Structures are given as structure tokens and as C-alpha cells.
Amino acid sequence: MSHGSGAALTRQLIKEVFAGEFRISTLDDAVCIDGSLTVTTDAYVVNPIFFPGGDIGKLSITGTVNDLCMNGSRPAYILASFILEEGFAIDQLHSIVSSMQSTAEEAGVQIIAGDTKVVEKGRCDGLYITTAGIGFLPGGIHLDAGKIRSGDKIIVNGTLGDHAIAIINARQQLGLTPAPESDCAPLHEVIRILLQNTNLKFARDATRGGVATILNEICDDTGLGIIIDESSLPVKYSTRVLCDMLGLDPLYLANEGKLIAFIGEANDDLLSLLKTYKYSYEAAVIGQCTNEVKGVFLRTILGRLRPLLMLASDPLPRIC
Amino acid sequence: MNWNRFRQPDLILKLIGDLTEYKKQVKFMEVCGSHTMAIGHWGLRKLLPENIILISGPGCPVCVTPATIIDSLIKLKSVTITTFGDLMRVPGSHQNLEQARAQGCDIRIVFSPMDALKISQDRETIFIGLGFETTIPGIAFSIVNAAKNNNQNFSVLSLGKLIPPALDALLDDKDLKVDGLILPGHVSTIIGMMPYEFIPYKFGIGGVITGFEPLDIVLGVKTLIENLDHPRIMNEYSRVVRPEGNQIALDLISEVFEITHAQWRGIGEIPDSGLKIKSKYADFDAFRKYDIKTSDLEENPLCLCGNVLKGKILPPECPLFAKTCTPDYPIGPCMVSSEGSCAAYYKYER
Numbered sequence: 001m002s003h004g005s006g007a008a009l010t011r012q013l014i015k016e017v018f019a020g021e022f023r024i025s026t027l028d029d030a031v032c033i034d035g036s037l038t039v040t041t042d043a044y045v046v047n048p049i050f051f052p053g054g055d056i057g058k059l060s061i062t063g064t065v066n067d068l069c070m071n072g073s074r075p076a077y078i079l080a081s082f083i084l085e086e087g088f089a090i091d092q093l094h095s096i097v098s099s100m101q102s103t104a105e106e107a108g109v110q111i112i113a114g115d116t117k118v119v120e121k122g123r124c125d126g127l128y129i130t131t132a133g134i135g136f137l138p139g140g141i142h143l144d145a146g147k148i149r150s151g152d153k154i155i156v157n158g159t160l161g162d163h164a165i166a167i168i169n170a171r172q173q174l175g176l177t178p179a180p181e182s183d184c185a186p187l188h189e190v191i192r193i194l195l196q197n198t199n200l201k202f203a204r205d206a207t208r209g210g211v212a213t214i215l216n217e218i219c220d221d222t223g224l225g226i227i228i229d230e231s232s233l234p235v236k237y238s239t240r241v242l243c244d245m246l247g248l249d250p251l252y253l254a255n256e257g258k259l260i261a262f263i264g265e266a267n268d269d270l271l272s273l274l275k276t277y278k279y280s281y282e283a284a285v286i287g288q289c290t291n292e293v294k295g296v297f298l299r300t301i302l303g304r305l306r307p308l309l310m311l312a313s314d315p316l317p318r319i320c
Numbered sequence: 321m322n323w324n325r326f327r328q329p330d331l332i333l334k335l336i337g338d339l340t341e342y343k344k345q346v347k348f349m350e351v352c353g354s355h356t357m358a359i360g361h362w363g364l365r366k367l368l369p370e371n372i373i374l375i376s377g378p379g380c381p382v383c384v385t386p387a388t389i390i391d392s393l394i395k396l397k398s399v400t401i402t403t404f405g406d407l408m409r410v411p412g413s414h415q416n417l418e419q420a421r422a423q424g425c426d427i428r429i430v431f432s433p434m435d436a437l438k439i440s441q442d443r444e445t446i447f448i449g450l451g452f453e454t455t456i457p458g459i460a461f462s463i464v465n466a467a468k469n470n471n472q473n474f475s476v477l478s479l480g481k482l483i484p485p486a487l488d489a490l491l492d493d494k495d496l497k498v499d500g501l502i503l504p505g506h507v508s509t510i511i512g513m514m515p516y517e518f519i520p521y522k523f524g525i526g527g528v529i530t531g532f533e534p535l536d537i538v539l540g541v542k543t544l545i546e547n548l549d550h551p552r553i554m555n556e557y558s559r560v561v562r563p564e565g566n567q568i569a570l571d572l573i574s575e576v577f578e579i580t581h582a583q584w585r586g587i588g589e590i591p592d593s594g595l596k597i598k599s600k601y602a603d604f605d606a607f608r609k610y611d612i613k614t615s616d617l618e619e620n621p622l623c624l625c626g627n628v629l630k631g632k633i634l635p636p637e638c639p640l641f642a643k644t645c646t647p648d649y650p651i652g653p654c655m656v657s658s659e660g661s662c663a664a665y666y667k668y669e670r
Contacts, residue, residue, distance in 0.1 A: 231329075244532075247658060302534065
């Protein structure tokens with residue numbers, strides 16, 4: 001299971017098995033073909049299928065849209081395949097498909113084709129969705145981790161760990177009230193705001209493995225140093241408390257509506273601009289790139305630097 | 321409660337500044353793994369003046385559980401095993417619980433023994449009952465409930481351990497020289513202050529029950545220093561810990577469990593430091609039900625976890641630390657759990 005957690009072991013699996021055999025050099029979620037056509041594919045197996053703040057259908061659209069727009073592309077089309085377990089309730093399927101459609105409308109994408117398979121009871125857990133996404137990259141946009149320089153600022157568009165906390169609460173029936181909601185949301189508008197108002201160098205959606213894992217990957221790939229400022233991290237109070245109780249760290253928890261952006265110069269009113277938009281109203285500058293250190297470090301509220309390591313696999317809740 | 325009150329940088333740094341007036345070298349042991357993690361998380365070990373040394377103690381229940389338990393559990397193919405998350409990656413002789421699950425064993429992470437009880441409604445279920453006084457009342461409660469409902473599917477592998485007898489055994493070791501103890505906050509919520517009172521009388525050092533926020537820990541250290549000449553048991557965590565503890569929880573423990581000797585991985589046998597299920601509740605005792613035995617796994621002779629758990633050395637002094645022994649491939653017990661001293665040092669203090 002650790003190979004699917006989004007952390008170091010996932011990366012190792014992709015590098016050693018897939019990238020080698022398929023002879024791909026870049027390990028990105030989406031790829032741009034011919035300089036203008038961006039394509040991506042993703043599989044959705046979330047459990048539970050319905051959770052506060054969303055469902056597997058909404059997630060399949062936001063996830064695909066976000067993979068497409070991180071390189072600056074405008075998401076346009078989605079194809080979706082469904083694997084259904086025999087006996088899956090039709091009204092639930094209706095509700096999932098309708099939430100896919102409304103999310104697609106919000107993101108300005110069209111669902112244009114798909115496939116459906118039904119497997120015997122027990123051979124899948126309710127419903128799995130696989131998508132392919134197509135987007136168009138406008139001319140002149142070239143986001144690349146290689147452009148990041150010492151001094152560049154790191155921005156997130158809101159509170160960290162919300163999706164993971166919503167899922168943990170729902171799955172483990174922890175009974176938190178009000179139930180924490182997943183942040184799953186399309187991020188194409190956030191990217192648009194950043195492109196128009198900053199010298200955006202690079203962006204990644206901070207899904208499995210969380211912000212800390214993505215930052216480590218970027219440091220690995222670019223040889224950069226990064227210092228994150230603990231006091232500036234946007235984290236909901238409820239997330240903070242639950243993390244303290246369970247021994248988890250919001251920096252390593254999955255998000256489904258958060259991105260990390262590396263920016264050079266920006267308009268002075270960038271943050272206030274981001275704060276006017278519904279999916280970035282808690283945006284914050286959380287740190288910056290630097291030559292002072294190698295790897296990712298956290299400056300704690302007490303001012304000390306400590307390493308923020310890449311985890312090998314999912315963090316596990318602790319005993320006490 | 322406003323947690324931020326206990327995370328005020330100005331106040332914490334001022335208190336640390338005040339501590340620089342104290343010039344003699346002192347060594348305090350933080351007994352609890354959660355303290356080790358918190359100290360690492362906030363970088364306190366290095367923020368404190370150099371003459372104030374904090375060393376880690378034995379307080380991680382996963383670390384001190386004999387690893388052969390894992391082997392015995394994996395053999396029970398037809399039973400659902402439920403466990404707290406941090407036991408999943410503890411290596412057995414051949415595989416850990418996560419690997420066994422991948423090969424088809426029904427092993428599930430639960431957040432509470434009551435979740436395990438729920439699972440046992442339609443299948444035979446063992447709950448791996450490890451922990452200190454903090455977790456044991458919940459485990460006792462699940463057993464009392466199973467008995468009330470005559471739930472024959474449910475049993476507990478009782479690996480509960482007690483902190484005060486372990487402290488007695490550690491402090492008895494003349495090689496260990498500590499000037500005071502930072503006592504575990506959550507364990508003390510259950511047992512109160514009384515069970516520690518032997519420490520100043522027998523060993524001439526004080527102890528302070530401490531919370532887990534950075535301000536708590538700095539206050540704990542300050543309290544120990546101020547009372548070096550009058551060693552006694554003190555309570556810094558009075559917003560949570562009552563001097564008498566929690567009588568309901570204590571009654572539950574003694575209803576279900578009786579005290580026995582226990583094997584502490586890396587340390588050895590400590591008299592009167594473990595809990596076994598009373599014969600009254602024998603039907604719910606997985607050791608009896610499935611005839612499970614524990615024995616000591618042969619440890620790597622180079623591994624110095626025993627000395628780490630006893631507070632004799634710091635993790636980086638072990639030749640295996642961060643070289644062959646890492647959280648991904650742990651060799652010794654202190655690296656296996658996220659609360660283990662070596663894992664905490666690996667994560668925060670290299």
C-alpha cells in the first residue's frame with residue numbers, strides 16, 4: 001500500500017517500473033504534446049465514495065482539471081471510464097455523474113466520451129473512475145521547475161490537509177462535528193490569476209504526500225534549497241487539533257484543491273487579489289527558495305530550522 | 321482551550337533566556353515518546369542552553385513490545401487482527417503487518433479498541449492491546465463491554481505496560497545519571513501523582529508532570545531546575561492532570577487486569593510492569609484463546625537501542641543510526657515507531 005501513498009515509495013515505483021520500461025524521462029502528471037496540447041490521465045478509487053465536501057465524481061473532474069492546468073493550460077475536454085461493482089445503486093451513480101457534470105461546467109470543461117464496465121461483486125469496491133483530460137496551452141507560457149531561483153517565493157492558495165482530514169473523519173467515523181469538508185476544487189482560475197499577476201515559474205497541485213513531499217521532489221529535481229516558515233502556514237484550527245491528537249502533520253496530508261506556486265516578481269496586491277477568489281481566499285506566502293540550505297527546511301515558530309524530510313510512505317496514526 | 325497560549329514564541333524564548341542564568345550541567349530524562357517528538361518538533365533540545373541536557377527514556381509502547389508478537393499474529397490466518405497504526409511497520413522476523421496484509425491477512429488499523437469491538441460483531445477479531453496507562457482503560461472498557469454482550473468473537477492480546485515500575489528499574493541502574501524526570505502527561509492523567517512519589521525518596525531526584533506544548537516543556541525544565549535542591553513530584557500539567565488521577569479509569573484497569581512481570585524489548589524483564597487479563601475475563605484473552613507465545617527476537621548485536629531506552633546514550637551515538645538503521649529499514653526498536661527516540665532524532669535532530 002505504501003507504494004500508492006504518493007510519498008517516496010510511489011516515486012520509486014514509477015521511476016523503476018514505469019518510466020524505465022516506457023522510456024519516459026519526465027515524471028509529470030500531465031504532458032504537453034507539440035507545444036500546445038496538454039494531456040493527462042488519472043484513476044480515482046477514493047473510499048468512502050461520498051464524503052463531506054465532495055464525492056468520487058467531483059474529485060475525478062477537479063483532479064483532472066488540476067493536473068491539466070498546472071502547466072498553464074486551459075482545461076477543455078475530459079473522457080471518463082467507470083468500473084462498477086455489481087449491485088452498485090443506480091441512484092448513487094446518478095448523483096455521482098451529476099456532480100461530475102456540474103463540476104465540469106464550473107471548470108469550463110466538456111465530458112465528451114467514456115466507457116463502462118461492470119465486474120462481479122467483490123472484484124471492485126463500489127465504483128472506480130479513470131479519466132483522461134485534454135487541455136490547450138496558450139502560446140508564451142512555459143512553466144518549468146528549472147526556472148526557479150533563489151529568492152523566489154512559495155505560495156499556497158489556502159489551508160492545508162483539509163481533504164485528508166475529511167476522509168479520515170469519514171472513514172474512521174471519528175464523529176467530528178461539524179464534519180470537516182474536503183477542499184476538492186478546480187484550480188484553473190487560481191492559475192489564471194497567478195499567470196496574470198506574477199512571474200509564475202512553476203506550480204504543482206499538492207495532492208497525496210502533501211506540501212512537504214512535493215517540495216522535496218522539487219528540491220531533488222532542481223538542487224534548490226527551500227525554507228518554509230511555520231508561522232505562515234495556513235492550517236484550520238480543527239485540522240491542527242486532530243493532527244496533534246493523531247500524531248499527523250498537515251504538511252504531509254493530501255489536498256485536492258491546493259497548489260504550490262513558485263513566483264518571482266509579483267504585483268503588490270497579489271495576496272489581496274487572491275483573497276477575493278473563493279478557492280484562494282486563505283492564500284499565503286509560506287516560504288522561499290534559497291541557496292543557504294540544501295533540501296527542505298522548516299523554520300519553527302521558535303525560530304529554529306529543522307529538516308522537513310520526504311516520508312517513505314503514508315504517515316500512520318499513533319497510539320497516544 | 322486556546323492552544324496558541326502555549327505556543328507563544330516571545331514567552332517561550334524569554335523563559336529559555338532566563339534559563340541561561342543557571343550554569344551547572346544538568347541532565348533530565350523525558351520519559352515519554354510524545355515528549356521526545358514534541359521536543360524534536362519544536363527544536364527545543366538545541367534551543368535550551370548547552371548545560372541543560374535532555375535525554376530520551378523508554379516511553380514508546382511500540383518500541384518496547386517484543387517483535388516476535390508480529391510473527392505469532394501473522395500465523396493466525398483466519399482471524400481479523402486490529403491494531404493502532406504505528407504497529408503496522410514494526411518488523412517481525414520475516415515480514416511486518418503491512419506486508420502480511422498485502423498477502424491477504426485481514427489486518428486493520430483502528431483508532432480505538434471500541435472500533436475493534438464493532439468489527440468483531442460479524443467476525444473473529446483480535447485487538448493488539450499495547451500501550452501504557454493512557455490507552456489501557458479504553459482497552460479494559462472494550463473487554464467489559466464484550467463480556468456484557470457475551471461477544472465470543474472478541475479478544476485482546478494484552479501487552480499493556482506500566483510506567484512507574486519501569487522508572488524504578490531504570491533509576492536503579494547506577495550507570496544512569498539523571499537529575500530529574502519530565503514525567504508523561506497523558507499517563508499521569510490516569511494515574512495521578514502518587515505512583516511517582518517513591519522517586520524522590522528512593523533516588524533523591526524530582527519529577528515534573530508535563531504537557532506537550534513547547535511552553536509546557538520549557539516550564540517543565542524550569543520547574544525541575546528551580547527545585548533541584550528540594551526534589552519532589554510536581555505537576556506542571558494541572559489543566560489536565562489531577563493529583564489523584566482518574567478513578568473511573570483506574571477502577572476499569574483493576575476490574576479487568578492484574579499486574580504481572582513484563583518483557584521490555586531492549587531492556588529485559590521488569591518485575592510488576594505488565595498487565596494480564598484476569599481469569600474472570602479469560603474468554604477475551606487472546607494469549608489463552610490462541611495459545612500465543614512471545615519470546616525475545618535476537619537483536620542485531622551492533623544495535624544500541626537498549627542503551628537508548630535506558631537513557632545511557634543518545635541515538636546518534638549508535639553506529640547503526642541513520643546508516644543501516646532508518647525509519648524505512650529499522651533495525652532496532654527505537655527506530656520502528658514514529659514515537660521512538662531514534663525515529664524522532666532521525667526526523668528532527670540530524
